[in-house]
Amino acid sequence: MSTAIQSRVAFIGSECYPFVKTGGLGDVMYALPRALIREGCQVRVLLPLYRVIPQKYKDQMTWKGSFMMNLTQDGREFFVGIMEMEKDGVLYDFIENREFFDWGNPYTGLWEDIPKYCYFSKAALAALNYLNWVPDVVHCHDWQAALAPVYLRTLFAPTPVGSARSILTIHNLRFQGICSIEHLKYWSGLPDDLFNYSVFLINDHEANMFKGGLAYADRVTTVSETYAREIQTDFYGEGLNSHLWYHREKLSGIVNGIDVDQWDPRRDSRLPENYGPEDVLERKWKNKLALQQRLGLTEDAGKFVIGLISRLTDQKGLDLVNTVFEQMLDDQTQIVILGTGDPRYEGSFRYFENVHHGQVCSCILYDEGLSHQIYAGADALLVPSLFEPCGLTQLIAMRYGTVPFVRETGGLKDTVEPYNANTGAGNGFTFDRYRADLLLDTVRRGRDVFVNNRPAWDAIVRRDMEKDVSWDRSARQYLNLYSELKK
Numbered sequence: 001m002s003t004a005i006q007s008r009v010a011f012i013g014s015e016c017y018p019f020v021k022t023g024g025l026g027d028v029m030y031a032l033p034r035a036l037i038r039e040g041c042q043v044r045v046l047l048p049l050y051r052v053i054p055q056k057y058k059d060q061m062t063w064k065g066s067f068m069m070n071l072t073q074d075g076r077e078f079f080v081g082i083m084e085m086e087k088d089g090v091l092y093d094f095i096e097n098r099e100f101f102d103w104g105n106p107y108t109g110l111w112e113d114i115p116k117y118c119y120f121s122k123a124a125l126a127a128l129n130y131l132n133w134v135p136d137v138v139h140c141h142d143w144q145a146a147l148a149p150v151y152l153r154t155l156f157a158p159t160p161v162g163s164a165r166s167i168l169t170i171h172n173l174r175f176q177g178i179c180s181i182e183h184l185k186y187w188s189g190l191p192d193d194l195f196n197y198s199v200f201l202i203n204d205h206e207a208n209m210f211k212g213g214l215a216y217a218d219r220v221t222t223v224s225e226t227y228a229r230e231i232q233t234d235f236y237g238e239g240l241n242s243h244l245w246y247h248r249e250k251l252s253g254i255v256n257g258i259d260v261d262q263w264d265p266r267r268d269s270r271l272p273e274n275y276g277p278e279d280v281l282e283r284k285w286k287n288k289l290a291l292q293q294r295l296g297l298t299e300d301a302g303k304f305v306i307g308l309i310s311r312l313t314d315q316k317g318l319d320l321v322n323t324v325f326e327q328m329l330d331d332q333t334q335i336v337i338l339g340t341g342d343p344r345y346e347g348s349f350r351y352f353e354n355v356h357h358g359q360v361c362s363c364i365l366y367d368e369g370l371s372h373q374i375y376a377g378a379d380a381l382l383v384p385s386l387f388e389p390c391g392l393t394q395l396i397a398m399r400y401g402t403v404p405f406v407r408e409t410g411g412l413k414d415t416v417e418p419y420n421a422n423t424g425a426g427n428g429f430t431f432d433r434y435r436a437d438l439l440l441d442t443v444r445r446g447r448d449v450f451v452n453n454r455p456a457w458d459a460i461v462r463r464d465m466e467k468d469v470s471w472d473r474s475a476r477q478y479l480n481l482y483s484e485l486k487k
């Protein structure tokens, strides 16, 4: 605790619940600072002030000041405003610049996103200097904040914030911030000598922001131990495997948790019926009936309801789901999908709903409230990902007594112990190789336990609800890392 009390950490990232969230990164940026504060850490979170941030939060912010900052190769100056608010002990500093952040959505296309996040990484460090708040550690997240460790050791080295150490956390290696060398040189304003193969270059005409950040960060973490190993291989490395292998001494995996107050079936106001591990068997089924009613499915608590809550992208294993969709369905089974993304998957799921009315519901939208009702109302949650750095949906599902059916990759492998029919142990049903027949087999095995061995199924449900999926353990691991860096 004593070292923790002294730790000052600045989080730099492109999204954070409840202000703006497109995926798991937003959840982590919300929950981890809160968990660190409980351990005695001081945390500031730096975010862009996007136009989409709801007005009710903007109304709570106070103006901390502004300055001009040079950014580009030719020294163009840009406005940096700082708006601040405190929420549950965490200080949030929003970087204001209408030119970059007034477009609506956070991500608008790589061509604009590269300048936007060059600006943001630099402005976040400049804001720390302006606020006269020098952290021990600057904790940066994903490619959007990857230039911060580079700026820290170069242009900011002689400034107060230059004394901080840096961590870069990989939430998803698929997105890296790749563009032409000239584009990055111009917008980052970084010295020419960084544009070499050890730092930014990936070929003779393209540069990669994530690659540079990984080279310059003092430590690199990712969100599960398995993913930390996987990304050093050709298959999962997204072209950066050799670079990551080269930097392996500073790479480690710390699995994510979830905010157990935000995700609490006992007190979740979005649920028709609240429940905990002690009364899950008596109460959870009422959520299933309410879900079936809301979505126009046949109302029957005896049905086996499979949920899928996901961005609809190739990463999530949806081609496997499409391949065996019809075979996964039988008289006892219903499937509920919540997600948006690739039109190919949106279309196929709409098709399945049309063909199997009353048995399949495809909700092609982003709806936080409905996600809670599916986590509570489904029996099983499908996460057959091609790769999954950590995955939060399987953790939320377990907390809600919904059994995860997952592929053994990344954080899914680290958090879901496969059911063992001999001992009865395990948290869910799993398969290893990326094959549709193995997914189908997993669904059938799981359903068989649900239908024919309900005591065993109920034991898994209770065990899942009692599993510690909170941030506490992971937050302590991050604290140890901060302490090591301070030494």
Ligand code: ADP
Residues within 6 Å of the ligand: 022, 023, 024, 025, 027, 309, 310, 311, 338, 339, 340, 365, 366, 367, 368, 371, 390, 391, 392, 393, 394
């Ligand atoms: P990723 O970050 O790759 O999208 P994660 O499993 O780490 O995947 O996190 C996904 C988060 O986004 C979870 O909190 C999940 O509940 C939420 N989510 C995904 N799609 C939707 C949707 N269509 N509606 C509501 N919440 C969603």
